[in-house]
Amino acid sequence: MLNTVFIIILGSIMLVAAFLAVYIKNLVSSVIAAGIISLLASLIYLLLAAPDVAMTEAAIGSGLTTVVFLLALKNIKQKEEDTDD
Amino acid sequence: MNLVMALGFLLVIIGLWAMLTQKNLIKIIIGFSIIDTGVHLIIVSIGYIKGRTAPILDASVSVADAANKIVDPIPSALVLTAIVIGLAVTALMLTFVIKLYQKNKSLSIDDYQELKW
Amino acid sequence: MIKQVLSLVAIVLLAALIFAPMLINTPLHTSLTPLANYYATQGADDLGAPNLVTAIVVTYRGLDTLGEVTVLFIATAGIGFLMGKKKKLITPKRPASELLQNGASFLLPIIILFGVYIFMHGHLTPGGGFQGGVVIASGILFMMLINQDWSHNVFLFLESFSGFFYVTIGALGIVLAGGFLDNRILPLGTFGTIFSAGAIPLIYSLIGLKVGTELVGILHAMRGEE
Numbered sequence: 001m002l003n004t005v006f007i008i009i010l011g012s013i014m015l016v017a018a019f020l021a022v023y024i025k026n027l028v029s030s031v032i033a034a035g036i037i038s039l040l041a042s043l044i045y046l047l048l049a050a051p052d053v054a055m056t057e058a059a060i061g062s063g064l065t066t067v068v069f070l071l072a073l074k075n076i077k078q079k080e081e082d083t084d085d
Numbered sequence: 086m087n088l089v090m091a092l093g094f095l096l097v098i099i100g101l102w103a104m105l106t107q108k109n110l111i112k113i114i115i116g117f118s119i120i121d122t123g124v125h126l127i128i129v130s131i132g133y134i135k136g137r138t139a140p141i142l143d144a145s146v147s148v149a150d151a152a153n154k155i156v157d158p159i160p161s162a163l164v165l166t167a168i169v170i171g172l173a174v175t176a177l178m179l180t181f182v183i184k185l186y187q188k189n190k191s192l193s194i195d196d197y198q199e200l201k202w
Numbered sequence: 203m204i205k206q207v208l209s210l211v212a213i214v215l216l217a218a219l220i221f222a223p224m225l226i227n228t229p230l231h232t233s234l235t236p237l238a239n240y241y242a243t244q245g246a247d248d249l250g251a252p253n254l255v256t257a258i259v260v261t262y263r264g265l266d267t268l269g270e271v272t273v274l275f276i277a278t279a280g281i282g283f284l285m286g287k288k289k290k291l292i293t294p295k296r297p298a299s300e301l302l303q304n305g306a307s308f309l310l311p312i313i314i315l316f317g318v319y320i321f322m323h324g325h326l327t328p329g330g331g332f333q334g335g336v337v338i339a340s341g342i343l344f345m346m347l348i349n350q351d352w353s354h355n356v357f358l359f360l361e362s363f364s365g366f367f368y369v370t371i372g373a374l375g376i377v378l379a380g381g382f383l384d385n386r387i388l389p390l391g392t393f394g395t396i397f398s399a400g401a402i403p404l405i406y407s408l409i410g411l412k413v414g415t416e417l418v419g420i421l422h423a424m425r426g427e428e
Contacts (some may be wrong), residue, residue, distance in 0.1 A: 051328035072179035105209035141252040162258040173277035
């Protein structure tokens with residue numbers, strides 16, 4: 001019963017974060033919102049009794065994927081500045 | 086009715102909507118990663134059995150009655166590898182976006198007409 | 203506008219024809235499937251690993267994992283090829299703050315030790331090669347943040363080393379035990395101790411090194427070029 005309540009709360013936050021990730025104009029905020037989805041998904045995996053998957057999702061989905069997105073954005077911004085010169 | 090599976094399907098729908106309607110290449114990749122998370126949630130939710138615990142045999146789950154106490158370990162094992170692959174594919178797509186930007190100086194998909202018919 | 207309507211129609215059709223029937227018709231399981239039942243009852247006797255997910259990833263479905271590592275390798279090679287060779291490292295506009303520098307050099311050994319702990323205990327506790335490898339990669343990311351120049355050749359060497367020995371141990375399984383990637387080339391040991399479960403800790407450590415170094419390769423390639 002408690003599990004169901006937790007899943008409903010986490011799920012509604014995830015859906016809001018997904019909408020934000022799609023519709024925020026600022027790309028960095030959008031990437032962070034996508035990271036929040038993965039972080040909350042790892043909590044749901046824990047509730048579903050899959051701790052291995054929860055660890056992987058927390059480390060990769062919300063950690064490294066966000067970093068890779070930000071590195072790509074940094075690269076693109078750098079190329080933008082190069083053309084301005 | 087499987088709540089987590091419904092949540093996974095909703096995430097897949099949102100991600101697909103983002104991939105089909107957004108113009109920005111980065112937004113399209115974010116949509117892809119949302120689909121990824123949704124599909125993983127669906128697969129893990131299929132293996133869940135109500136009231137059971139993680140598939141690790143220790144003091145509280147003895148080998149003898151493991152079959153009555155643990156959830157299905159196979160979906161977990163499949164998703165474990167799928168998450169790592171998802172990261173590699175996302176990074177590869179972002180690299181393509183960087184290269185495209187270097188060539189055309191634009192992130193909008195409307196500026197890439199070469200393959201349009 | 204017409205494009206948005208078409209997308210909406212496509213998604214509604216997909217949801218109505220595939221997702222909704224799947225959601226309604228997939229039963230909530232109350233018992234394990236026959237295959238999972240076999241793993242649950244026989245897995246401990248067969249392989250001696252308490253964590254059944256590890257047993258499946260490393261041994262029962264070992265070929266899947268080998269293929270997965272190969273896909274990861276190909277993706278990393280593709281990223282390295284596309285980003286090209288770096289002529290010089292980007293000099294940042296300002297150096298990293300002292301707080302970040304000291305914090306990173308203090309935390310790096312602890313993070314790497316934690317990563318090694320995770321993949322050494324992959325057969326006993328949740329976690330394993332993939333998680334440990336990612337933790338190590340995030341430790342190396344700290345070094346990248348403070349612009350410490352690390353020779354990338356070390357990681358290239360570790361990557362080929364671990365990949366080579368992963369396949370070699372797998373092939374040893376054909377000669378000494380039941381088949382490719384069989385873990386019973388080493389004695390199974392006492393159930394639930396760290397030196398048990400045959401070759402599973404060894405194979406998972408190699409997978410951890412391989413995954414970690416490949417992710418470092420991705421970060422290194424995407425870090426920027428000039």
